[in-house]
Amino acid sequence: xxxxxxxxxxxxxxxxxxxxxxxxxxxxxxxxxxxxxxxxxxxxxxxxxxxxxxxxxxxxxxxxxxxxxxxxxxxxxxxxxxxxxxxxxxxxxxxxxxxxxxxxxxxxxxxxxxxxxxxxxxxxxxxxxxxxxxxxxxxxxxxxxxxxxxxxxxxxxxxxxxxxxxxxxxxxxxxxxxxxxxxxxxxxxxxxxxxxxxxxxxxxxxxxxxxxxxxxxxxxxxxxxxxxxxxxxxxxxxxxxxxxxxxxxxxxxxxxxxxxxxxxxxxxxxxxxxxxxxxxxxxxxxxxxxxxxxxxxxxxxxxxxxxxxxxxxxxxxxxxxxxxxxxxxxxxxxxx
Numbered sequence: 128x129x130x131x132x133x134x135x136x137x138x139x140x141x142x143x144x145x146x147x148x149x150x151x152x153x154x155x156x157x158x159x160x161x162x163x164x165x166x167x168x169x170x171x172x173x174x175x176x177x178x179x180x181x182x183x184x185x186x187x188x189x190x191x192x193x194x195x196x197x198x199x200x201x202x203x204x205x206x207x208x209x210x211x212x213x214x215x216x217x218x219x220x221x222x223x224x225x226x227x228x229x230x231x232x233x234x235x236x237x238x239x240x241x242x243x244x245x246x247x248x249x250x251x252x253x254x255x256x257x258x259x260x261x262x263x264x265x266x267x268x269x270x271x272x273x274x275x276x277x278x279x280x281x282x283x284x285x286x287x288x289x290x291x292x293x294x295x296x297x298x299x300x301x302x303x304x305x306x307x308x309x310x311x312x313x314x315x316x317x318x319x320x321x322x323x324x325x326x327x328x329x330x331x332x333x334x335x336x337x338x339x340x341x342x343x344x345x346x347x348x349x350x351x352x353x354x355x356x357x358x359x360x361x362x363x364x365x366x367x368x369x370x371x372x373x374x375x376x377x378x379x380x381x382x383x384x385x386x387x388x389x390x391x392x393x394x395x396x397x398x399x400x401x402x403x404x405x406x407x408x409x410x411x412x413x414x415x416x417x418x419x420x421x422x423x424x425x426x427x428x429x430x431x432x433x434x435x436x437x438x439x440x441x442x443x444x445x446x447x448x449x450x451x452x453x454x455x456x457x458x459x460x461x462x463x
Contacts, residue, residue, distance in 0.1 A: 349367065425447070
C-alpha cells in the first residue's frame with residue numbers, strides 16, 4: 128500500500144503540515160473490500176442502564192437485575208439499539224466521510240450481549256453506486272465479541288462524499304490500514320515513534336464542541352462547584368475539561384502512546400464558553416529514544432487550541448512515551 132493509491136490517514140495542507148482524514152472517499156471503495164475496524168469497545172451494565180433510562184426504554188430486562196434473574200437470560204440484556212450505535216460508530220474511521228446513512232436494509236442481532244462483553248466490528252463492501260454529489264456504498268457490518276463469536280449483522284447504505292482536490296500524504300507511515308495475510312484491511316490508530324518526526328505539524332479532526340448540557344454534566348461529575356459552570360447566563364467550560372477535550376483530540380495521531388509523562392507551560396489565555404467549538408493542532412518539537420525502555424521513545428509535543436473565532440484558548444507542551452514499531456507486539460496479539 129504505497130504510492131498514489133495508498134489509503135492515507137492524512138492530507139497534506141502545507142510543508143510538513145498534515146490534516147487528519149475522517150473516512151475514505153467514494154472513489155476508494157470497491158465491492159469485495161473487507162475491513163477490520165479498530166478499536167473495539169467494552170460495554171458495561173452502567174452503559175446499558177444509561178441508554179435504557181435516557182431513552183425511556185420501558186423494557187425492565189435492561190436495568191432491573193432482580194427481574195432479569197427470573198428470565199431466560201439470568202442477567203440484564205444489553206439494549207439492542209446501544210449495540211447498533213456502537214457497531215456503526217466503530218466503522219466511522221472507514222465510512223465516516225459521509226453526508227448521511229441512507230438506510231439499513233437489515234439489522235439482525237443474533238446473540239445476546241451483556242455487561243462486560245467487548246465488541247468489535249468488521250465489514251465488507253457489497254456495492255458501490257453513484258448519485259447526485261455523492262456515491263452510495265452498501266456494506267455489511269459484522270458485530271463480533273472478543274472471542275470471535277458473531278452477535279449480529281447490519282447492512283447499511285452510506286452516502287459517501289466524492290474525492291476532492293486535497294493532496295494525500297502518501298508516505299507509508301501515514302497508511303490508514305495494514306493488510307493481513309488474506310487482504311483484509313485493519314484500521315490503524317496513531318503513529319509509531321519512528322513515524323513522528325521533528326518539525327511535523329498535525330491538524331487534528333474533528334473539531335470539538337461544548338454544548339451546555341455537556342458543560343453542566345462534566346462540571347457536576349468533577350465536583351466543580353464554581354457557579355459560572357452551572358448557573359450563569361453564559362456557562363464557562365471548566366478549564367480541566369478544555370484540556371481534556373484538546374488532549375483527546377490529539378489521540379488519532381498520538382494513539383500509540385505508552386504513557387503521558389506530563390503537561391508543562393499550560394496557558395489558558397481566554398475562557399471557553401458553552402456553545403464554542405475548538406480546533407486543535409500539534410507540533411513535534413523533539414524525539415529521542417528512551418534510555419531505559421528499548422521498545423519505546425520520548426516525543427516532545429506542543430499543542431494549541433483555538434475557538435471558532437481563531438482565538439487561542441489553550442496551549443501546552445507535553446512529553447509522551449510512544450511505542451516503537453518493532454517492539455509493539457501487543458497490537459498483533461490483540462488483533463490490531
